[in-house]
Amino acid sequence: METALKIDLLTLFPGMATGYLEESMIGRAIKHGLLSIDVHDIRKWAKGRHRETDDRPFGGGAGMVMKPEPLFAAIESVKREASTVIYLAPDGEKLTQPLAQELSREKHLVFLSGHYEGIDQRVRDCLVDREVSIGDYVLTNGTIAACVVIDALARYIPGVLGEEKSLTQDSFTASLLTFPQFTRPAEFRGMQVPEVLLSGNHAEIEAWRLAQRKENTQIRRPDIISKDPNHESNH
Numbered sequence: 001m002e003t004a005l006k007i008d009l010l011t012l013f014p015g016m017a018t019g020y021l022e023e024s025m026i027g028r029a030i031k032h033g034l035l036s037i038d039v040h041d042i043r044k045w046a047k048g049r050h051r052e053t054d055d056r057p058f059g060g061g062a063g064m065v066m067k068p069e070p071l072f073a074a075i076e077s078v079k080r081e082a083s084t085v086i087y088l089a090p091d092g093e094k095l096t097q098p099l100a101q102e103l104s105r106e107k108h109l110v111f112l113s114g115h116y117e118g119i120d121q122r123v124r125d126c127l128v129d130r131e132v133s134i135g136d137y138v139l140t141n142g143t144i145a146a147c148v149v150i151d152a153l154a155r156y157i158p159g160v161l162g163e164e165k166s167l168t169q170d171s172f173t174a175s176l177l178t179f180p181q182f183t184r185p186a187e188f189r190g191m192q193v194p195e196v197l198l199s200g201n202h203a204e205i206e207a208w209r210l211a212q213r214k215e216n217t218q219i220r221r222p223d224i225i226s227k228d229p230n231h232e233s234n235h
């Protein structure tokens with residue numbers, strides 16, 4: 001089936017990704033044909049008796065580096081003309097909500113998960129279009145990072161969330177964090193749900209939620225307000 005977005009994920013640990021991608025909203029989206037994801041074991045493209053994918057770094061130093069041959073073969077076998085190849089690395093561009101949205105509009109994404117101390121620079125120079133980091137910390141490999149990017153972008157694919165409205169009240173949309181949520185019972189262990197939410201007055205509820213979003217953002221993440229040139233408080 002031809003889906004709006006096709007994803008190929010290249011990793012040395014396919015099981016880490018398949019378990020995750022089969023579950024919950026992403027698993028449901030794949031079943032419903034909203035996106036398709038193929039997870040490939042890079043070792044499939046490694047040659048020789050031991051199918052080595054890594055080697056010692058030229059110049060010495062700690063750890064091992066992923067060899068160029070299997071990575072070139074893997075990427076070249078899944079890449080098409082309109083593909084964007086994304087390498088997950090801590091020195092990449094930081095994943096943000098706008099970046100997730102931008103990537104959701106692509107037709108074909110190839111995610112390359114690295115391991116060891118990194119990958120041969122020639123792969124990055126020749127075949128990688130974008131490099132993405134999920135935060136300022138170092139993981140043992142990029143597979144979970146790829147799943148994080150896929151999860152964040154999949155929410156923007158029409159039909160994935162069920163209710164598209166959820167996107168507009170997300171944290172980081174309009175440079176604001178989200179508001180507090182409550183469900184039944186209205187009183188639990190003596191704690192009451194804010195009265196306004198029980199009022200049925202939608203205008204008042206919206207006003208309360210917006211005020212909560214602003215206060216929440218001011219207290220927890222004033223940095224996201226000050227960084228946004230379009231934010232009302234920066235004019």
Ligand code: ADE
Nearest residue numbers: 088089133134138139145
């Ligand atoms: N691989 C290792 N650490 C990573 C990070 N922070 N983001 C993306 N890929 C990674």
